[in-house]
Amino acid sequence: MKVKAAAKINLMLDVLGTLPDGYHSLFMIMQSVDCCDTVEVNLAKTKDAGISIRTADERVPKDERNIAFKAAQAFFEATKAENPGIEIAIEKKIPMAAGLAGGSADAAGVLYCLNTIFKTDLPLLELARIGERVGADVPFSLIGGTALCMDKGGVIAPLRPLQNCSVLLCKPDMGVSTVSAYKLIDSAPRIRHTDKNAMLYAMHNSDYKLLCEKADNVFEQVVEVPKRPYIKGIMREYGADLTLMSGSGPTVYGLFSDAQSAEACANMLRRDFREVYVCAPVEHGIEVIEL
Ligand code: ATP
Numbered sequence: 001m002k003v004k005a006a007a008k009i010n011l012m013l014d015v016l017g018t019l020p021d022g023y024h025s026l027f028m029i030m031q032s033v034d035c036c037d038t039v040e041v042n043l044a045k046t047k048d049a050g051i052s053i054r055t056a057d058e059r060v061p062k063d064e065r066n067i068a069f070k071a072a073q074a075f076f077e078a079t080k081a082e083n084p085g086i087e088i089a090i091e092k093k094i095p096m097a098a099g100l101a102g103g104s105a106d107a108a109g110v111l112y113c114l115n116t117i118f119k120t121d122l123p124l125l126e127l128a129r130i131g132e133r134v135g136a137d138v139p140f141s142l143i144g145g146t147a148l149c150m151d152k153g154g155v156i157a158p159l160r161p162l163q164n165c166s167v168l169l170c171k172p173d174m175g176v177s178t179v180s181a182y183k184l185i186d187s188a189p190r191i192r193h194t195d196k197n198a199m200l201y202a203m204h205n206s207d208y209k210l211l212c213e214k215a216d217n218v219f220e221q222v223v224e225v226p227k228r229p230y231i232k233g234i235m236r237e238y239g240a241d242l243t244l245m246s247g248s249g250p251t252v253y254g255l256f257s258d259a260q261s262a263e264a265c266a267n268m269l270r271r272d273f274r275e276v277y278v279c280a281p282v283e284h285g286i287e288v289i290e291l
Contacts, residue, residue, distance in 0.1 A: 001040065001041055001042070001113045001116055001117055001288070001290060001291055002038065002039070002040040002113075002288075002289045002290035003038070003039050003040075003109045003112055003113060003286050003287060003288050003289060004036040004037070004038055004039075004109075004286070004287040004289055005036055005037050005038075005039050005105035005106055005108055005109035005141060005285065005286055006032040006033060006034060006035070006036050006105060006141070006144055006282055006284070006285050006286075006287075007032070007033055007035040007036065007094040007100040007101060007102060007105060007169075007279075008030045008031060008032055008033065008100060008101045008105075008137065008140060008141065008144075008246075008247075008285075009030070009031050009033055009100070009167060009169075009244075009246040009251075009253050010028055010029065010030055010099075010217055010244070010246050010247055011029040011030070011031055011162070011199070011203075011211065011215045011244075012027065012028065012029040012194055012196070012199050012214075012215060012216055012217070013026070013027070013028050013029075013194075013216075013217040013218060013219060013247065014026070014027040014028075014193055014194040014196065014216070014218050015027075015182075015185050015191070015218055016193075019151065019152065023152050024152075024182060024185075025150070025151060025152075026136060026149070026150060026151065026152065026153060027148075027150055027194070027196060028136075028140070028148070028149045028150070028153065029146075029147070029148050029149075029159065029199060029200075029203065030137075030140045030146070030147055030148075030149060031145075031146050031162050031167075031281050032144040032145055032146075032281065032282045032283070032284065032285050033167050033169070033279040033280065033281055033282060034279050034280050034281075034282045035093060035094055035100070035169060035277050035279045036093055036094065036105070036287075037090060037091060037092055037093055037094050037102060037105055037106055037109070038090070038091040038093070038289070039068070039088065039089070039090055039091075039105075039106050039109030039110060039113065040088070040089040040090075040113075040290075041086055041087070041088050041089075041109075041110055041113035041114060041117060042086065042087050042089075043084060043085065043086060043087075043117070044084070044085030044086055044087050046085060047084060047085055048085055049085030049086075049087070050083070050085060051069055051072045051073065051083070051085075051086055051088065052085075052086070052087050052088065053066050053068065053069055053088045053089075053090065054087065054088070054089045054090070055089065055090040055091070055092065056091070057090075057092045057096075059096060060090065060092060060096070066103070066106075067103040067104060067106065067107045067134055067135055067138075068088055068090060068103070068106040068107050068109070068110045069088070070107065070134045070135075071106075071107035071108070071110045071111050071130075071131065071134045071138065072086060072088065072110050072114060074111075074130050074131075074133050074134050075110070075111055075114045075115070075130055076114075078130045078133075079118065079120045079122070079130075081114075081118045081120060086114070086117075088110055090106050095169070095171045095251065095275045096175065097175030097176060097177065098171045098175070098176075098246075098247075098249075098250065098251045098275075099176065099219075099245065099246040099247025099248050099249045099250065099251045100169070100171075100246055100247065100251055101137035101140070101141055101247065103135070104131075104134075104135050104136075104137035104138045104140075104141045105141045105285070107131060107134050107135060107138045107141070108131060108138050108141035108142040108285055108286060109286060111127050111130060111131055111138070111142060112127070112142060112286045115127055116291070124142055124143055125143075125156070127142055128142050128143060128154060128156065129154060131154075132152055132153055132154035135153070136149075136152055136153035137153060137247075138153070139153050139154045139156055140153060140156065140285065141285045141286075142285050142286060143156055143158070143285055144282070144283070144284040144285025144286065145158060145161060145282070145283045145284060145285070146158070146159045146160065146161045146162055146203070146281070146283075147159055148200070148203075159200075159203045159204070160203060160204065160206050161281065161283055162208075162211075162255075162281045163206075163281065164257065165208070165241070165255050165256060165257050165281065166255070166256045166258075166259045166262035166263075166278055166279070166280060167253055167254070167255060167256075167262075167278075167279045167280065167281060168235065168240070168253060168254040168256060168262045168265055168266055168269075168276070168277070168278050168279075169246075169251055169252075169253050169275075169276065169277045169278075169279060170231050170235075170251065170252050170253070170254075170269050170273050170275070170276050171250060171251040171252075171273070171275040171276075172225060172226075172227040172228070172231065172250050172251075172252075172273060173273065173274065173275075174225070174250050175250070176223055176225075176248050176249040176250050177248075178247070178248045181219055181222070181223050181248030181249070182248070184222035184223060185218065185219070185222055188221065188222050191218050191221060191222075192218070192221060193218065194214075194216040194217075194218065195214050195216065198210065198213075198214045199211065199214040199215065199216075202214055208241070208257070209241075211242075212241045212242035212255060215242050215244050216244070217244055217245050217246070217247075219245060219247070219248045219249060220244070220245050220249075223245070223248055223249045223250070225245065225249050225250040225252070227250075227272075227273075228245060228249075228250070228252055230272075231243075231252045231269065231273075232252060232254075234265060234268055234269060235252070235254035235265055235269075237265075238254075238256075238261050238262075238264055238265035238268065239256060239258060239261040239265075240254035240255060240256055240261075240265070241254075241255050241256065241257055242254065242255040243255075259278075262278050263278055266278045
């Protein structure tokens with residue numbers, strides 16, 4: 001079975017504190033965009049093959065360090081389905097260590113496929129509960145569209161879709177480790193928190209102008225991305241309504257109500273950056289390509 005798994009951007013990202021189990025309590029408003037990895041899951045030809053991962057991208061781990069591998073383990077553990085041996089093939093298109101939930105999208109793709117292949121037929125929200133054990137962005141990557149995700153990422157409320165705009169992604173040539181970004185949040189003397197009420201009001205009323213005003217990401221206060229002001233400046237020059245870092249970075253995105261301006265801005269940014277993509281918001285996380 002083959003699926004496309006979408007990247008996400010954060011329209012809002014805040015860290016509210018610490019949960020009783022020690023994890024961070026998150027407030028994330030997410031949007032899926034059509035920058036996708038392809039994930040294929042098949043039964044292995046030989047028995048007792050365990051879980052194997054194939055990918056042409058040398059930077060992607062092929063063992064239990066791969067979050068897609070962890071998702072498969074979590075699936076078999078939670079459902080008690082017996083693993084007869086599975087093969088996972090991942091084609092990367094989503095930039096890595098970018099703040100776009102690339103690994104989480106792959107994990108979500110694997111969970112979706114296994115749920116179909118093994119006929120466990122868990123509702124998406126149940127599957128998302130399994131995903132939550134693997135990573136905070138996995139539940140959203142499964143559900144997709146536009147949503148508020150709280151707590152460890154698994155408390156999800158769908159929101160009205162973001163429409164009629166282009167999303168320009170620009171990843172500077174550096175990676176950010178999510179773990180170290182959270183350490184920076186923990187050690188920061190003070191964090192200026194986001195205006196959640198106004199943002200939810202904007203989302204609920206599809207008020208694009210207010211959304212662009214209130215969109216915010218606390219990681220911009222602690223994660224240093226030297227090229228961020230430069231990228232934002234160019235995006236603004238070309239008419240972006242909003243420029244913000246996604247996740248713990250370093251990807252900066254711009255929202256454009258005019259698609260041609262987004263394309264023109266992308267061409268400009270490509271002079272300096274390798275990873276620049278013009279995307280559209282999409283209403284799903286996983287799309288089945290082949291059953
Ligand atoms: P998030 O926004 O969820 O924090 P990210 O975009 O910042 O995600 P990823 O691309 O998911 O980060 O991966 C970060 C690191 O995780 C990579 O450098 C890689 O070593 C490891 N990794 C594990 N599984 C995967 C995967 N399936 N695809 C890409 N990287 C993976």
